[in-house]
Amino acid sequence: MVMAHKGMKISEDDWGTFMNYLRGTLEKFKVHDREKSDVTAFMESLKATMVE
Numbered sequence: 001m002v003m004a005h006k007g008m009k010i011s012e013d014d015w016g017t018f019m020n021y022l023r024g025t026l027e028k029f030k031v032h033d034r035e036k037s038d039v040t041a042f043m044e045s046l047k048a049t050m051v052e
Helices: 011-026 032-048
Strands: none
Touching: 011 032
8 A cells, every 4th residue: 555655645634535435435335334344444444554
């Protein structure tokens, strides 16, 4: 993730927007709560490697 997102200047605001879209997408497709939680937690675990 570090190399893929290097120099993209992803901000906290960008990250928040992405997470809102992610949550909305999971809701739209009626993903079960457990899986939504897993996906969200996985993405949050990568945040430090993407947000500058």
